[in-house]
Amino acid sequence: MRGDGKKAFLPNDKFHPSRYLYLYQMETFIEYILQFGNLNKQQIELIKSKGREIELQKDELYWEAGKTVRQIGFLTEGVLRVYYYNNKGEEITRYFIDENHLILSGNTIDEIYTPAEYLSAITICKMVVFSKQDWKEILDTIVGWDTILQKIIAKHHSEKISRRSELIAQDATERYLDFIQKFPTLVNRVPLSYIASYLGITQSSLSRIRKTIR
Amino acid sequence: MRGDGKKAFLPNDKFHPSRYLYLYQMETFIEYILQFGNLNKQQIELIKSKGREIELQKDELYWEAGKTVRQIGFLTEGVLRVYYYNNKGEEITRYFIDENHLILSGNTIDEIYTPAEYLSAITICKMVVFSKQDWKEILDTIVGWDTILQKIIAKHHSEKISRRSELIAQDATERYLDFIQKFPTLVNRVPLSYIASYLGITQSSLSRIRKTIR
């Protein structure tokens, strides 16, 4: 899968697959960042030196409500979901996070961030993570980094708002059609019940709706 | 109303009511900003020198879909609403903006921002506005201004997201109860039809719901 059989690696080689894999995730992150602003080689090296790759297993928690978040993460593979419990104790999916999204705890670096919600992996996820400290160092070192961040945040922001508010004006069928149009890559990877709670309908209704569509 | 009859002003006096009114709006803005970070006198003066007060009449547009936004605004009095038209041509209220909120067109300064939605005044509104150019000058001059902004943006962001996503998991009655709890100051100032479209229900349903509640 990774490397596509182009090269054979020997263990302990500095190009050992695991190392290569690491670079691959990081490369994706850099590529993403460069969409929002330019960075020179030195700056890119700094970022690379600070990032660390992690993998989350299915259903593994990345955030937990009430527990301090100490990392900034970038998702390169997999799907996460953010959810909370409403006053009836039901688990409600607030939104999904798919590939190539930054996960900025609370958006500000110097503050301690304690989410009121949970963030867990729907599928196996691969991420690049930075400690808050390293992230702050990047922020202090790279001129223009904050501008890049602001752009990314603004983009995420408007995405989320518009997705959400359009949902509410639609009936259940329209919501689902909208969902598969906006998240074509998620439909087949995310359990029905999560999609249903995201759309604000019951799982059985969604199942029926799905039947009428095809 | 303003000034509360404490003083009598003479026309052309530098303390003439209109001048005083101006300062009052600006004062509110400064006060708001200071919640998010410190500024020295000189910095405050710079901001004051750049801001301009405007008043919007009822139903007057502040943004128009497809038209470039050239201002940053801060609402000190009144209520605005952001709305768009769905594919059935219905007007959907995306959210309300009440007192003490910054209206940052697209969040980034140097870009041209062309909204896809409308922003208009529900009541008479008083605002402090800055041209993008002046705003940029403030940004370039005041160290830490961007940090303050980021905090404000982050706050607005999480407010909006959580308000929206909680709505979708509730039935119509809960949505309304939630609304009056979260926007106690709006309920009596905003026409029923706007609230209904914000909550994703019809006006007549909302009217019926309101009857059952009290």
Next chain:
DNA sequence: TATTCTTTTTGCCAAATGGCAAGTGCCTTG
């Protein structure tokens, strides 16, 4: 105060969605 315009409430009925529980299909595990 009468007139008109706008906003909100209602009645009636249809359509959409929920609740619950059982059924089906698929995958895992022994």
Next chain:
DNA sequence: CAAGGCACTTGCCATTTGGCAAAAAGAATA
């Protein structure tokens, strides 16, 4: 291959919400 566990589907019926149009209530204006 059998047994159990999930995830999804379905049936049946209750409840909620919508659609439409008319009535009522409030506001604005002359």
